[in-house]
């Protein structure tokens with residue numbers, strides 16, 4: 001579905017690339033997690049897929065989506081492809097919602113961006129989407145402004161927004177980082193449920209390998225702009241090759257082999 005072929009990205013006049021020669025493919029329905037410390041190049045990679053890198057950044061290699069090189073599409077072609085094919089859950093719910101628009105209006109605008117729907121149809125779909133992500137009383141909450149909702153509720157709204165047009169690829173960039181620990185667990189559960197009920201691919205970006213283990217079938221470990229290690233989640237958990245991967249497990253307070261055994265037992 002999406003394939004990165006030897007992708008390197010350099011910002012402006014930076015002396016070395018932020019991302020070096022990364023190759024990666026995601027099949028339909030596959031869930032891939034990219035994990036690595038701050039500065040390892042994870043967000044740069046997703047920005048390249050979404051063509052949202054700052055001016056002056058140079059991208060080498062190819063990013064191919066459904067057989068088309070994204071770099072060769074016009075702005076209009078890319079926008080059309082993106083609105084139906086690729087959606088993103090951003091990192092910071094508050095910064096990503098418009099503070100002066102009701103959440104229902106923001107969801108309706110996303111729906112209407114590429115579908116012709118009556119007002120009543122929009123309202124019905126918006127309420128349904130809010131209900132699905134566990135927002136209580138969606139018929140009332142759709143009229144709320146973002147600041148009237150808790151951080152967890154706002155992240156649920158963004159998840160509803162990213163799913164409302166049924167994308168084929170969902171990109172989630174640190175979707176739980178801005179939330180407190182209990183809410184993080186609820187959002188991971190919600191994402192798990194939504195992923196299980198849809199035929200959708202996931203590219204998850206995080207510094208927390210625990211989140212990847214919960215949600216992804218495959219792990220890609222990045223450091224210094226390069227892929228250090230890649231493999232099926234259970235294989236990497238059972239037998240991490242690189243000391244850095246073991247450090248990530250330690251930072252997430254997970255014992256790779258012991259956790260794998262526990263997961264296998266259940």
Ligand SMILES: Nc1ncnc2c1ncn2[C@@H]1O[C@H](COP(=O)(O)OP(=O)(O)OP(=O)(O)O)[C@@H](O)[C@H]1O
Nearest residue numbers: 011018036037038039040041042043044045054207
């Ligand atoms: N707009 C920019 N201009 C110049 N350099 C940048 C820019 N954005 C990121 N970088 C550099 O690119 C490298 C990779 O950063 P990136 O944000 O992709 O890493 P990350 O793994 O996503 O980190 P984080 O988890 O902190 O978001 C870093 O060295 C960073 O300083």
